[in-house]
Amino acid sequence: MMSLNHHKSGKHFLQIPGPSPVPDRVLRAISMPTIDHRGPEFGDLGKDILKRLGKVFQTQQPVVVYPSSGTGAWEAALCNTLSAGDHVLVVETGHFATLWKKLAERMGLKVEFMTTDVQDDVLPHAASWRHGVDANQIEERLRLDHEKTIKAVCIVHNETSTGVTSDVSAVRAAIDAAGHPALFLVDTISGLGCADFRHDEWGVDVTISGSQKGLMLPPGMSFNAVSAKARAATASARLPRSFWAWDDIIEMNKDGYWPYTPNTNLLYGLSESLDMLLEEGLPSVFARHLRWGEAVRAAVNAWGLPIQCADASAFSPVLTGVVLPEGVDADAVRQLIHRRFDLSLGTGLGKVRGRMFRMGHLGDSNDLTVLAMIAGVEIGLKLSGIGLNESGVNAAMDRLSLPH
Numbered sequence: 001m002m003s004l005n006h007h008k009s010g011k012h013f014l015q016i017p018g019p020s021p022v023p024d025r026v027l028r029a030i031s032m033p034t035i036d037h038r039g040p041e042f043g044d045l046g047k048d049i050l051k052r053l054g055k056v057f058q059t060q061q062p063v064v065v066y067p068s069s070g071t072g073a074w075e076a077a078l079c080n081t082l083s084a085g086d087h088v089l090v091v092e093t094g095h096f097a098t099l100w101k102k103l104a105e106r107m108g109l110k111v112e113f114m115t116t117d118v119q120d121d122v123l124p125h126a127a128s129w130r131h132g133v134d135a136n137q138i139e140e141r142l143r144l145d146h147e148k149t150i151k152a153v154c155i156v157h158n159e160t161s162t163g164v165t166s167d168v169s170a171v172r173a174a175i176d177a178a179g180h181p182a183l184f185l186v187d188t189i190s191g192l193g194c195a196d197f198r199h200d201e202w203g204v205d206v207t208i209s210g211s212q213k214g215l216m217l218p219p220g221m222s223f224n225a226v227s228a229k230a231r232a233a234t235a236s237a238r239l240p241r242s243f244w245a246w247d248d249i250i251e252m253n254k255d256g257y258w259p260y261t262p263n264t265n266l267l268y269g270l271s272e273s274l275d276m277l278l279e280e281g282l283p284s285v286f287a288r289h290l291r292w293g294e295a296v297r298a299a300v301n302a303w304g305l306p307i308q309c310a311d312a313s314a315f316s317p318v319l320t321g322v323v324l325p326e327g328v329d330a331d332a333v334r335q336l337i338h339r340r341f342d343l344s345l346g347t348g349l350g351k352v353r354g355r356m357f358r359m360g361h362l363g364d365s366n367d368l369t370v371l372a373m374i375a376g377v378e379i380g381l382k383l384s385g386i387g388l389n390e391s392g393v394n395a396a397m398d399r400l401s402l403p404h
Helices: 024-030 040-057 070-079 095-106 135-144 168-177 228-233 246-253 264-280 282-303 330-341 367-383 392-400
Strands: 063-066 087-092 110-115 150-156 183-187 206-210 222-226 319-323 356-360
Touching: 024 264, 040 063, 040 222, 040 264, 063 070, 063 246, 070 095, 070 183, 070 206, 070 222, 087 095, 087 135, 095 110, 095 150, 095 183, 110 135, 135 150, 135 168, 150 168, 168 183, 183 228, 222 246, 264 282, 282 319, 282 367, 282 392, 330 356, 330 367, 356 367, 367 392
Parallel strands: 087 110, 087 150, 150 183, 183 206
Antiparallel strands: 063 222, 206 222, 319 356
């Protein structure tokens, strides 16, 4: 049997933008003995988790937990609120917005795909995914929808493929300014637990997230935070749903149970990760992610390489996309770094495959982890023959030396 230990010494640097490293505390919790998911002990666990989970979404509304990847939570958000042929507006900000759009089309929805990008000199092809959602553009489109045929507006909060974070509150304001009744659906799969997200305050109807990013869990668990308006929409929604149906789950959740066999041991891990986030305090969690993002961008700027996100107001605290010079295979550079330094970076996806790689700075990390990643990337760039202006490591150290 092939060994899973491919490396002789040291710890692997998992610096992709998710799945993120799982803390030892969470791993130990997951390893606890499995218990009866219909017994009283489990009911207490379930009620406790659901009560605290809302604090991370910053909501008083129900949060539905699924034993699935985030893709399942995408589908759940749509099938609980919409009917076949419904018109939905999805904003193209990257690869994951594109995948959500394709999923919606397969479900029989009529998808209008709104692009936000223009051609530029860094990635000289149209719609190169360098900008976030334009709230004004959404408002203008909704004002033109005189018959109110658009049933939902769908955006990605933190686009994992690019490192662009969109302003969710601005989109809510745009929908309100247009006087439009469309539901507001937001994917924050890579944002939750890393970047400030306020389900209630920002008027989101369905928030979609997953376990393997800021919650610091293995993949296999996803979430829908659900507003009262979204729950009311289920009465007229006619897309088929059974496993994904909110009503049965929310009803059984009142006693801490699920209408199917839940992923018991991942729930143990979720309980521990919630402890970690709430013990630290969400403001402190968000602040350290912002600091790490600033340090990584300082390094990339010192190298003289473009950042995938072209809008400084939309820089992600979760990951940074690095664009390499024309003619350089970013995947080859990434593979060299992995081979030489046991450091995993995110590949470019979709339209930007081969042109960029992604540096993840999220979850169970610290300043020295981020510096080690930057050092590994800097050496790898030099070994690949890419000329760098200055030391990114020094620039990052200067940023991380500032008081916080």
